[in-house]
Amino acid sequence: xKKILILMELSSGQKEKLEIAGAGSMLTFSSPDRVSExxxxxxxxxxxxxxxxxxxxxxxxxxxxxxxxxxDAYIVPGVLNGKTVLTNATxxxxxxxxxxxxxxxxxxxxxxxxxxxxxxxxxxxxxxxVSSLRGATVAVVGLGDxxxxxxxxxxxxxxxxxxxxxxxxxxxECVDELALTDELDxxxxxxxxxxSVLPNTAATSHIYTGDRFRLMKxxxxxxxxxxxxxxxxxxxxxxxxxxQIAAAGIDVAETEPLPxxxxxxxxxxxxxxxxxxxxxHLPETVDRIVDICAENLQAFLNGGKLKNVVDxxxxxxx
Amino acid sequence: xKKILILMELSSGQKEKLEIAGAGSMLTFSSPDRVSExxxxxxxxxxxxxxxxxxxxxxxxxxxxxxxxxxDAYIVPGVLNGKTVLTNATxxxxxxxxxxxxxxxxxxxxxxxxxxxxxxxxxxxxxxxVSSLRGATVAVVGLGDxxxxxxxxxxxxxxxxxxxxxxxxxxxECVDELALTDELDxxxxxxxxxxSVLPNTAATSHIYTGDRFRLMKxxxxxxxxxxxxxxxxxxxxxxxxxxQIAAAGIDVAETEPLPxxxxxxxxxxxxxxxxxxxxxHLPETVDRIVDICAENLQAFLNGGKLKNVVDxxxxxxx
Numbered sequence: 316x317k318k319i320l321i322l323m324e325l326s327s328g329q330k331e332k333l334e335i336a337g338a339g340s341m342l343t344f345s346s347p348d349r350v351s352e353x354x355x356x357x358x359x360x361x362x363x364x365x366x367x368x369x370x371x372x373x374x375x376x377x378x379x380x381x382x383x384x385x386x387d388a389y390i391v392p393g394v395l396n397g398k399t400v401l402t403n404a405t406x407x408x409x410x411x412x413x414x415x416x417x418x419x420x421x422x423x424x425x426x427x428x429x430x431x432x433x434x435x436x437x438x439x440x441x442x443x444x445v446s447s448l449r450g451a452t453v454a455v456v457g458l459g460d461x462x463x464x465x466x467x468x469x470x471x472x473x474x475x476x477x478x479x480x481x482x483x484x485x486x487x488e489c490v491d492e493l494a495l496t497d498e499l500d501x502x503x504x505x506x507x508x509x510x511s512v513l514p515n516t517a518a519t520s521h522i523y524t525g526d527r528f529r530l531m532k533x534x535x536x537x538x539x540x541x542x543x544x545x546x547x548x549x550x551x552x553x554x555x556x557x558x559q560i561a562a563a564g565i566d567v568a569e570t571e572p573l574p575x576x577x578x579x580x581x582x583x584x585x586x587x588x589x590x591x592x593x594x595x596h597l598p599e600t601v602d603r604i605v606d607i608c609a610e611n612l613q614a615f616l617n618g619g620k621l622k623n624v625v626d627x628x629x630x631x632x633x
Numbered sequence: 634x635k636k637i638l639i640l641m642e643l644s645s646g647q648k649e650k651l652e653i654a655g656a657g658s659m660l661t662f663s664s665p666d667r668v669s670e671x672x673x674x675x676x677x678x679x680x681x682x683x684x685x686x687x688x689x690x691x692x693x694x695x696x697x698x699x700x701x702x703x704x705d706a707y708i709v710p711g712v713l714n715g716k717t718v719l720t721n722a723t724x725x726x727x728x729x730x731x732x733x734x735x736x737x738x739x740x741x742x743x744x745x746x747x748x749x750x751x752x753x754x755x756x757x758x759x760x761x762x763v764s765s766l767r768g769a770t771v772a773v774v775g776l777g778d779x780x781x782x783x784x785x786x787x788x789x790x791x792x793x794x795x796x797x798x799x800x801x802x803x804x805x806e807c808v809d810e811l812a813l814t815d816e817l818d819x820x821x822x823x824x825x826x827x828x829s830v831l832p833n834t835a836a837t838s839h840i841y842t843g844d845r846f847r848l849m850k851x852x853x854x855x856x857x858x859x860x861x862x863x864x865x866x867x868x869x870x871x872x873x874x875x876x877q878i879a880a881a882g883i884d885v886a887e888t889e890p891l892p893x894x895x896x897x898x899x900x901x902x903x904x905x906x907x908x909x910x911x912x913x914h915l916p917e918t919v920d921r922i923v924d925i926c927a928e929n930l931q932a933f934l935n936g937g938k939l940k941n942v943v944d945x946x947x948x949x950x951x
Contacts, residue, residue: 414765414790418739425736430906431749437898439890439907445914447732471789472732572757580755588748589757596763 316340317616318375320354322347322363323382329605333362336609340616360615362608372396378615382604384408384461384593385542386625387515401625402611405632406460407603408593412566413464415592416510416540419564420469423536424448424508428562428586446507446534449473454506455490456499457513457541459632463489465510477502481518481631496522503530508538515542516630521550528554535560540592543567548579555582566592634658635934636693638672640665640681641700647923651680654927658934678933680926690714696933700922702726702779702911703860704943705833719943720929723950724778725921726911730884731782733910734828734858737882738787741854742766742826746880746904764825764852767791772824773808774817775831775859777950781807783828795820799836799949814840821848826856833860834948839868846872853878858910861885866897873900884910 317340321333324346334342343354347365355361355369362380367388370376374396379389381403388394389401422428424446433440453469455462458480466476466489478490479502486493494502499522503509509531513519523537523546531537537560539545548569554560564586568579571590579585595601611621626633635658639651642664652660661672665683673679673687678696685706688694692714697707699721706712707719740746742764751758771787773780776798784794784807796808797820804811812820817840821827827849831837841855841864849855855878857863866887872878880902886895889908897903913919929939944951 410765410767411763414739414767415743415763418736418743418745421732421736422740422745425733427736427740427745427904427906428749431746431904432753433907434898434905435750435753437893437895439905441907441909441912443914444916445729445733447728447915447917449728449732449917468790472786575755577755580752586745586749587752587757588745589751589759591748591759594759596761597765598762599765599767 317359317377318357319343319360319362319612320345320350320358320365322350322361322365323604323608325601325605329601332605332609333612336613337616360612362612367391367394370394373399378402378611378621380404380608380611381625382608385514386630387542390625390627390630395627400615400621401627402621402623403625403632404604404607405623407600407607409460409464411594411597411600412461412512412540412592413468414597415566415588416461416465416512416538416564417468419538419540419566419586419588420448420508420510420536423538423562423564423586429583432583446536447472448508451475451507452477452505453508453510454479454502456496456509456511458487458490458493459512461512461540462510463487465512466490469508469510474508477506500527500530503527504532506535507532508536510538511541511545512539513541513545514630515544520544521547523550525550525553528559531560533558533561537563539563539565539567541567543569543571543590548573548577551585552578552582555584562586564588566590635677636675637661637678637680637930638663638668638676638683640668640679640683641922641926643919643923647919650923650927651930654931655934678930680930685709685712688712691717696720696929696939698722698926698929699943700926703832704948705860708943708945708948713945718933718939719945720939720941721943721950722922722925723941725918725925727778727782729912729915729918730779730830730858730910731786732915733884733906734779734783734830734856734882735786737856737858737884737904737906738766738826738828738854741856741880741882741904747901750901764854765790766826769793769825770795770823771826771828772797772820774814774827774829776805776808776811777830779830779858780828781805783830784808787826787828792826795824818845818848821845822850824853825850826854828856829859829863830857831859831863832948833862838862839865841868843868843871846877849878851876851879855881857881857883857885859885861887861889861908866891866895869903870896870900873902880904882906884908 456479458478476490562584774797776796794808882904
């Protein structure tokens with residue numbers, strides 16, 4: 316009998332969904348904090364986000380179904396044995412993260428961050444020109460589920476969307492134009508908004524260099540809702556404090572939590588949120604995660620096809 | 634020869650548009666501050682926003698073409714003589730105001746105002762649950778050009794839209810359901826977001842009473858991008874400080890500028906912008922205003938049909 320270990324906080328309805336999917340196997344519900352290393356080592360399937368250091372390439376572990384989209388911690392060599400299949404919850408977070416990135420975009424375009432600062436000083440003060448997505452060129456860097464969702468939102472506002480992705484494909488309906496990551500330097504100078512939602516991989520580390528910020532328009536707005544390693548804190552500080560771009564909104568930082576003494580906190584033209592866009596703050600998100608986990612658990616137990624399989628070498632969905 | 638007085642700040646291209654429209658008449662370009670009372674009194678057409686107290690029901694004034702959508706100051710008895718035709722620039726501001734209201738809505742749903750406050754204190758702190766327009770019920774109170782534009786934006790996000798208007802009509806495409814202003818009390822309890830964009834008239838003054846805020850959901854978000862008289866500062870303060878609704882975003886206040894000692898400034902769950910959504914901050918807005926003015930000037934001089942005629946008794950477009 317397969318041992319299924321579930322490390323998520325769930326409602327009774329959500330638990331039931333997993334119990335139905337896992338019928339005939341032994342299900343244990345716990346949490347990453349409460350679970351013992353013995354339970355981790357005995358499990359054939361783990362659903363959730365176990366502490367990577369407790370897995371120790373367990374030979375019993377056949378499937379690790381993450382509740383997150385990012386798989387950074389589990390693709391580090393030595394965490395999983397070569398036979399463990401790794402699946403993520405890509406797709407469950409699309410709406411939440413894309414809407415958050417979209418809200419950040421509009422907030423910065425309409426200068427609402429500056430008006431909040433004025434409000435705190437009880438000042439009724441006009442901050443001048445704003446911009447619009449209508450007629451704007453938006454580069455969406457990372458065209459997975461989240462990028463595609465965001466692309467549709469900005470397209471609905473009247474933007475021209477350039478999707479930037481690693482591998483050539485036909486142009487999806489959600490974008491007007493497709494470019495490869497290798498062509499980023501030709502895309503950046505054209506964009507009024509750059510929305511980046513790249514995973515943490517070797518190839519994306521510090522991809523936004525100082526040179527690349529200098530390629531952007533002075534009026535550009537940069538949004539990062541992917542991973543903090545895409546841009547170093549120093550480079551971002553320089554780009555914003557020297558006016559290489561107009562403003563930025565980040566939900567992720569190179570070091571998280573962002574250190575209290577980081578100069579980024581006090582930049583007027585930077586909006587920071589504490590890596591919450593992909594959390595479970597939108598009730599719809601958890602339901603979607605549970606659906607993915609239940610579907611994959613059932614497929615695993617019945618020899619069906621798993622979805623959202625992650626390539627351990629790249630961190631991307633295969 | 635008709636005397637046309639233009640009191641707007643314009644680019645040379647925009648001036649040229651008006652010169653072409655006013656060909657054969659005497660055009661004078663000035664500003665509300667520089668213009669003399671003699672010039673005002675002599676003019677047959679004024680384009681812009683003259684000081685109401687300088688008009689004195691001038692018998693020469695045949696057409697007053699406002700550059701604003703609101704006509705509050707000019708429908709006061711004694712400002713215009715009974716024969717002056719009053720036209721406004723309704724439509725020119727739709728995109729700017731609707732996008733601003735939309736940005737305020739998303740900001741409050743995603744708690745970006747709270748994250749800005751946290752940022753100012755250098756705090757990486759999770760503020761919990763957010764909401765989405767997807768599946769939300771949005772009441773758009775005032776279904777003119779701006780309301781219609783906003784309705785389309787929220788509908789694109791997946792919202793169910795109830796349009797609230799004064800007079801019965803067929804249901805426009807931009808909304809899912811239509812209600813009359815008289816039925817407001819039946820609409821408010823259903824709405825997750827109430828976006829109000831009412832003009833300043835006797836009928837809209839303090840329309841959002843304390844009772845009406847108590848009818849709203851505790852989780853409701855209230856947006857006012859119409860006129861400040863729709864809700865008294867006291868009622869709004871009470872609704873927000875007592876948690877009758879979750880949050881509000883206002884671009885207008887009962888008294889403008891909002892007095893420095895107003896308790897509204899310090900409400901965490903209120904976002905204030907200083908009546909700038911309908912300003913000329915979006916470059917597209919001024920172009921559209923000039924187009925309306927040029928079209929109406931030409932129509933006036935050639936006996937054509939004027940657009941955007943305001944009923945001096947109601948302040949609404951006829």
